[in-house]
Amino acid sequence: MKIEVEQLGDLNKAKEAGHNKNFNFLSEALTAQNKDVTAIVNSLAEFQVAIPSWALGAGGTRFGRFGFQGEPSNLGQKIDDIGMLHQLTRTAGAVSLHIPWDVPEDYMAIKELASSHNILFDAVNSNTFQDQANAKHSYKFGSLSNISKVSRDQAIAHNLDVVKIGDKLGSKSLTVWLADGSNFPGQSNFQDALQHTEDSLKEIYKGLPEDWKLFIEYKPYEPNFYSTVIQDWGTSFMLANACGDKAYTLVDLGHHLPNTNIEQIVSTLMLKGKLGGFHFNDSKYGDDDLTVGSVKPYALFLIFNALVYGMENNPQNPYPAWMIDASHNIKDPLEDLMQSLEAIQEAYAKALLVDQTKLRDAQANHDVVTCQEILQNAYRTDVRPLLEKARLNAGGAINPVAAYRELEIRKKLIQERGANSIATGL
Numbered sequence: 374m375k376i377e378v379e380q381l382g383d384l385n386k387a388k389e390a391g392h393n394k395n396f397n398f399l400s401e402a403l404t405a406q407n408k409d410v411t412a413i414v415n416s417l418a419e420f421q422v423a424i425p426s427w428a429l430g431a432g433g434t435r436f437g438r439f440g441f442q443g444e445p446s447n448l449g450q451k452i453d454d455i456g457m458l459h460q461l462t463r464t465a466g467a468v469s470l471h472i473p474w475d476v477p478e479d480y481m482a483i484k485e486l487a488s489s490h491n492i493l494f495d496a497v498n499s500n501t502f503q504d505q506a507n508a509k510h511s512y513k514f515g516s517l518s519n520i521s522k523v524s525r526d527q528a529i530a531h532n533l534d535v536v537k538i539g540d541k542l543g544s545k546s547l548t549v550w551l552a553d554g555s556n557f558p559g560q561s562n563f564q565d566a567l568q569h570t571e572d573s574l575k576e577i578y579k580g581l582p583e584d585w586k587l588f589i590e591y592k593p594y595e596p597n598f599y600s601t602v603i604q605d606w607g608t609s610f611m612l613a614n615a616c617g618d619k620a621y622t623l624v625d626l627g628h629h630l631p632n633t634n635i636e637q638i639v640s641t642l643m644l645k646g647k648l649g650g651f652h653f654n655d656s657k658y659g660d661d662d663l664t665v666g667s668v669k670p671y672a673l674f675l676i677f678n679a680l681v682y683g684m685e686n687n688p689q690n691p692y693p694a695w696m697i698d699a700s701h702n703i704k705d706p707l708e709d710l711m712q713s714l715e716a717i718q719e720a721y722a723k724a725l726l727v728d729q730t731k732l733r734d735a736q737a738n739h740d741v742v743t744c745q746e747i748l749q750n751a752y753r754t755d756v757r758p759l760l761e762k763a764r765l766n767a768g769g770a771i772n773p774v775a776a777y778r779e780l781e782i783r784k785k786l787i788q789e790r791g792a793n794s795i796a797t798g799l
Contacts, residue, residue, distance in 0.1 A: 374453060374457060374782070374785065374786070374789070375456065375457070375460065375490075376457060376460050376461070376776075376780060376782075378768070380780060381460070381461075381768070381769070381770055381776065384770060384771075384775075384776045384779060384780075385765060385770065385771050388771045388772060388775075389765075389771065392758065392761050392762075392765070392771050395757075395758040395761075396758040396759070396761065396762050398758075399754075399755070399756075399758045399759065400758075403726070403754075408726060410759070413722060413725050413726070413759055414759055414762050414763045414766065415763075416721075416725060417464075417718055417721065417722055417759060417760060417763035418463065418464075418763040418764075418766060418767050420464060420695075420717075420718065420721055421464055421465070421466035421467055421695070422464055422465060422466075422467070422653070422695045422696065422697055422714060422717055423465075423467035423468060423469040423495035423496070423694065423695060423696040423697070424455045424458065424465050424467070424468055424469070424696075424697060424710060425468075425469045425470075425471060425498070425696060425697065425698060426448065426451050426468055426469065426470045426471055426474065426475040426798070427471050427474055427475070427796070427797070427798035428697060428698075428699065428701070428706060428710065429444065429445045429450075429451045429454045429455070429706055429707070429796055430444040430445065430701075430706055430795065430796025430797075430798075431444065431701055431702065431703075431706055431796075432662065432699075432700030432701045432702045432706075433700070433702065434702070439702070439703065440793075440795055441701070441705060441706060442783075442786075442787045442791075442792040442793075442794075443783055443786030443787035443788075443789070443790050443791070443792070443794060444706075444790070444794045444795055444796040445790070445794070445796055446790065446794045446795060446796065446797070447797070448470075448475045448476075448477060448478075448483060448797075449482075449483065449486055450790065451468070451475065451796070452468060452483065452486050452487050452490060452492060453486070453490070454707060454786075455468050455490065455492055456487075456489070456490025456491075456492055457707070457782065458707060458710055458711065458714070458773075459490060459491060459492060460490075460768075460769065460770075461711065461764075461769055461770045461773035461776055461777060462711060462714045462715075462764060462769055462770070462773045463763070463764050463767035463768065463769035464714050464717075464718060464764075465710070465714060466491060466492060466493060467492060467493045467494065467495040468487065468492055468493075468494060468495065469494075469495040469496050469497070469498060469548075469696050470494065470497050470498065470538070470539070470542070470544075471497075471498045471500060471798055472497060472498065472499060472500060472534075472535045472538055473500060473505060474500070474797050474798030475797060475798065476538060477538070477541075477542070480541045480542065483542070484542060484543070487542075493543065494539065494542040494543050494544045495544065495546070495694055495696065496539075496544060496545075496546040496547065496548045496588060496650060496694050496696070497535050497536070497538060497539035497542075497544045497546075497547055497548070498535070498547075498548045498550070499531055499532045499535045499547065499548070499549055500531075501516035501517065501528045501531060501532075501551065501552075502516070502550070502551070502552035502596070505531075508527065509523075509527065510523050510524040510527045511524065512524065512528065512552075515551075515553040515554075515561075515566065515569075515602070516528035516551060516552075516553055517529070517549075517551055517553060517569065517570045517573035517574065518551065518553040518561075518566040518567070518569045518570040518573070518602045519553070519569065520561075520565065520566075520569070525569060525572075525573050528573065529573050529576045529577055532547065532549065532577045532580075533577060533580045535547060536577075536580060536581060536582070536585065540582055540585075545584060545585050545586065546585055546586040546587070546588055546649070546650070546694060547577070547581065547585065547586075547587055547588065548588040548590060548623055548650060549574065549577070549587065549588065549589055549590065550590035550592065550623075551570065551590075551601075551602055551603055552596050552597065552601075553566065553570065553597075553601070553602040553603075554566075554594075554596075554597030554599070554600045554601035554602055554604075555597055555599050555600045556597050556598055556599050557599055558599060560599070561600065563600065566602050567602060567608070570602050570603065570612065571612055571615050571616075574587070574589065574612055574615075574616050574620070575615065575616055578616040578617055578619070578620055581619060585619065586619050586620070586621060586649055586691070586694075587613070587616060587619060587620040587621070587649075588620075588621055588622075588623040588649045588650040588694070589603065589609045589612050589613050589616075589620060589621070589622055589623060590603070590609065590623040590625060590628070590650075590652075591603045591604060591605055591606055591608060591609040591622070591623075591625075591628060592604065592625070592628040592660065593605060593628065593629065593630050594659070595659065595660055606622055606624065606638045606641075606642065609622040609623070610622050610642065610645070610647055613647055613649075614647070620649075621647050621648065621649025621650065621691070622642050622647050622648060622649060623649055623650035623651070623652065623694075624638060624639060624642070624648065624650070624651050624652070625651075625652035625654070625660075625698055626651075626652065626653055626654050626655065626656070626665075626673075626676070627652075627654045627655075627656045627659065627660040627661060627662055627698070628652075628660060630659075631658070631659075635672070635676050636672075636675045636676045636678065636679040637679075639676060639679040639680055639683065640679045640682070640683060642690075643679075643680075643683030643684075643687040643690045644683070644687060644690075645689075645690075646687065646689035646690045646691075647690070648683070648690055648693055649691065649693065649694065650693055650694040650695075650696065651680070651693050651694070651695055651696070652696050652697070652698035653665045653695070653696070653697050653698065653699070653713060653717055654697070654698050654699040654700075654713075655667050655668045655669055655673070655699075656668065656669075661700075662698065662699045662700035663699060663700075664699060664704070664709050664712050664713050664716070665697065665699065665712070665713035665714075665716040665717055666712075666713070666715075666716025666717070666719065666720065667712070667716070670716065670719075670720070671752060673716065673717075673720045674720045674723050674724060674748075674751075674752050675748070676720075677720040677721050677723070677724035678724045678727055678748065680693070680724070681721070681724040681725060681727070682729060685729070695717075697710060697713050697714070697717075699713055705783055707777065707782070707783070708774055708777060711773045711774050711777065712774065714773075715760065715773070718760045718763075719756055719757065719760060722756035722759050722760060723751050723752050723754060723756055724751070726751040726754055726756070727747060727748060727751045728747060731743075731747055732744060732747050732748070735747065
């Protein structure tokens with residue numbers, strides 16, 4: 374479904390006076406600090422985050438899943454939902470497909486539908502963490518790392534098939550996340566598993582089109598709890614280097630042990646030109662996949678400070694691919710995604726306010742207090758009027774969640790799709 378431009382205009386009109394008052398106040402204050410408000414608003418408008426195709430339905434855990442009515446039951450409906458998100462937020466301009474959950478039946482029709490929503494196809498994601506229907510060999514004991522060559526070859530072939538699917542849609546990158554690992558001491562030979570994984574990734578890498586990138590994701594635990602083959606950023610970085618210049622590390626916020634300094638990881642990877650992608654979520658304990666910014670908003674800001682610095686000072690690093698990777702266990706998935714997009718934009722805007730020159734001077738003088746003040750002054754700034762202005766300039770909603778509710782979009786989706794529709798891939 375598409376939202377009529379007039380509908381958004383009417384909703385914005387009722388909120389525009391309050392927005393203008395807040396924006397003018399903030400703009401005047403930032404201008405006095407020699408901040409280029411127009412440039413910041415333009416940067417926010419240009420910042421686009423991919424929505425994964427599986428994220429339009431309710432999430433779940435290994436104990437159960439509580440569905441949400443009106444879920445999209447096919448890829449076309451998922452793209453329609455992302456198009457609606459993009460209409461409201463103007464920052465969800467891409468979709469990241471998960472294969473084989475969302476293989477297009479009609480590539481041309483799907484491309485035309487995405488184009489009608491101004492949606493691009495971001496990285497495609499392979500799936501070797503489940504046995505698929507009609508598969509000859511199991512991934513129970515690993516895929517790209519499996520001691521069995523026939524299982525490894527099957528996983529390699531799947532990844533190359535995913536590349537072909539993505540190439541037809543205009544994607545330019547493949548994301549590989551492995552569930553491979555072991556649950557018990559002695560179950561697996563660590564060196565053999567790592568070498569098999571490296572050899573398998575090299576085979577996939579050789580099959581990439583010339584203008585494609587390979588993103589290698591990592592995770593310390595789960596579903597295996599004794600060891601994971603690609604357990605940390607260093608292992609991913611090592612494998613990316615082994616593959617070649619088109620291979621990069623992908624950082625997922627939830628894929629770290631508690632209190633890991635993620636901003637330091639980001640900085641190191643960007644310095645070495647190897648940060649390829651970034652998955653946004655939040656966590657309390659581990660890979661909780663919570664709404665972005667819902668638990669650790671200051672940590673998110675510090676990470677964005679490192680990202681902004683890297684984007685400005687590390688030309689050797691490509692512009693990262695951004696994606697939300699969260700699970701909507703009890704919320705309306707679309708509202709949850711809008712909250713995540715808002716939190717991402719807010720952290721980005723605050724990071725853009727950091728005076729990097731003054732920060733470097735304070736660092737050079739070992740003035741730790743001033744360093745903290747510079748960061749926290751930016752963090753404490755209420756940047757929401759900047760986000761609103763960016764959306765308003767681009768034709769979006771001043772308040773996306775409020776607009777979504779006032780337009781009764783979920784009610785209309787239920788009427789259109791039914792109460793029992795279930796999203797694929799969940």
